[in-house]
Structure formats: structure tokens, C-alpha cells
Amino acid sequence: MVHELQNGQIILGGGGHARVVRDTLRALGWLARVRGVVALSMSEAERVALGLPYLGADAVLESWAGTGIELINAVGSVGATIRRRELYERCRGMGFGFATLIHPSAWLAGDVEPGAGSQLMAKALVQSGVAVGENVLINSGAIVEHDCRLGAHVHVASGAVLCGGVCVGEGAHVGAGAVVRQGIGIGAGAVIGAGAVVVRNVRDGAVVMGCPAGERVR
Numbered sequence: 001m002v003h004e005l006q007n008g009q010i011i012l013g014g015g016g017h018a019r020v021v022r023d024t025l026r027a028l029g030w031l032a033r034v035r036g037v038v039a040l041s042m043s044e045a046e047r048v049a050l051g052l053p054y055l056g057a058d059a060v061l062e063s064w065a066g067t068g069i070e071l072i073n074a075v076g077s078v079g080a081t082i083r084r085r086e087l088y089e090r091c092r093g094m095g096f097g098f099a100t101l102i103h104p105s106a107w108l109a110g111d112v113e114p115g116a117g118s119q120l121m122a123k124a125l126v127q128s129g130v131a132v133g134e135n136v137l138i139n140s141g142a143i144v145e146h147d148c149r150l151g152a153h154v155h156v157a158s159g160a161v162l163c164g165g166v167c168v169g170e171g172a173h174v175g176a177g178a179v180v181r182q183g184i185g186i187g188a189g190a191v192i193g194a195g196a197v198v199v200r201n202v203r204d205g206a207v208v209m210g211c212p213a214g215e216r217v218r
């Protein structure tokens with residue numbers, strides 16, 4: 001089994017983002033490299049929808065550590081990014097490397113080098129001078145303008161717009177369709193609600209929403 005999987009790729013996660021990842025791999029011509037999917041559990045319907053071999057739960061990864069197989073983080077997030085982050089860090093700790101995915105329809109300025117394991121999904125747009133940390137997800141149609149800085153594990157969800165020079169701290173989530181004004185700082189682990197318009201800095205761990213975005217009182 002180990003021998004068969006050498007130099008292939010394994011997808012981690014079997015939900016909706018995994019299907020988006022599968023289609024990105026197909027568009028890149030990489031789908032034949034995929035040996036299967038590792039996920040905590042997958043229903044029969046999920047297995048049929050994904051159409052890739054189910055290899056088992058996370059524990060099966062141990063036998064492939066150090067074989068050269070590459071992982072792809074296909075755990076999505078609709079708010080806190082902690083599950084994507086924990087999985088990535090645990091697997092890195094086991095010695096795995098993660099593939100960097102750039103959909104052929106994504107546009108990336110020539111001076112941008114995405115961090116290891118980052119994913120730019122279909123029609124994402126990343127302009128000059130942007131720093132992209134490891135395990136960052138820039139989802140479908142998101143726009144990251146010039147000179148933004150995205151810390152590790154950030155998720156810029158579908159259709160969000162970061163104006164120039166926005167700084168997003170580690171593990172923050174910028175919700176679908178949100179707009180962040182130029183030069184704003186978003187703290188580590190913060191969650192920006194879908195459709196929010198962010199015009200003031202956001203502190204670490206805060207949840208903000210609305211227009212103009214305000215912090216939720218817990």
C-alpha cells in the first residue's frame with residue numbers, strides 16, 4: 001500500500017470543499033495523482049458525490065508519513081478556521097507536505113508566491129505585492145488587492161474583496177462577499193460575517209458583521 005501511494009496525493013476531508021478541490025485538480029490535470037480521500041467519516045451519499053476512493057479516518061495517515069505523498073487540505077470553513085488549521089499543523093508535525101493549488105482561472109501577480117499548502121480557487125484574483133502565508137484559502141472569485149498581507153491559515157471566502165494594504169492576522173475568516181476598506185488590520189482568529197463592510201480595525205478573535213461592521217456582543 002505504501003509503495004502504491006508514493007508520490008501521489010491524498011485529499012483530507014470529504015465534504016463540499018473537497019468536491020471543489022477535486023474539480024480544481026481536474027482542471028489542473030492532476031486528478032490522476034489522487035489516491036483517495038481521508039476523512040473522519042463519509043456518508044454513502046458523500047462518497048458517491050465525490051467519486052474518489054475513501055481510504056479511512058485520520059489514523060490511516062500514520063502509515064504514509066515519510067513516503068513522499070502530498071496532502072491537500074479540503075476541509076472547508078464557514079466561520080472559525082480552527083479545523084483546517086489543526087489538521088494542517090498535525091499533518092505537518094507528522095512530516096507531510098501539502099500541495100499548493102492554483103486554479104487555472106485564478107489570476108496571480110508575478111511577484112506573489114503563495115505559502116505552502118495555499119489554495120487559490122476558481123477566478124480568485126491576487127494583485128501585486130500580496131503576501132500569502134501557508135495553508136491560506138482564497139476562495140472562488142475573491143479579490144485580494146495590492147499589498148495585502150494574509151497570515152497563515154486565513155480563509156478569504158468566496159467573493160470577498162480586500163482593498164489595498166489590508167493585513168489579515170493568522171487564522172482569520174473573511175466572510176463571503178465582505179468588503180474590507182484599504183489599510184485595515186484584521187486580528188488573528190477574527191471572523192468577518194458574510195456581506196460585512198469593514199471600515200475599522202478588528203481585534204483578535206472578534207466576530208464582526210453588518211455595514212459598517214460592528215462587533216457582536218456575546
Ligand SMILES: CC(C)(COP(=O)(O)OP(=O)(O)OC[C@H]1O[C@@H](n2cnc3c(N)ncnc32)[C@H](O)[C@@H]1OP(=O)(O)O)[C@@H](O)C(=O)NCCC(=O)NCCS
Nearest residue numbers: 077078079139157158174175176191192193194195209210
Ligand atoms: C457572522 C457569522 C459567523 C455568525 O454566525 P452565528 O454565530 O452562527 O450567528 P447566527 O446565525 O446565530 O446569527 C446571530 C445573529 O446575527 C445575525 N447575523 C448572522 N450573520 C450575519 C451577517 N453575516 N450579517 C449580518 N447579520 C448576521 C443573525 O441574523 C442573528 O441576528 P438575531 O440575533 O437578531 O436574530 C455567520 O453568520 C457568517 O456570516 N459566516 C460567514 C459565512 C461564510 O463566509 N461562508 C463562506 C463559505 S465559502
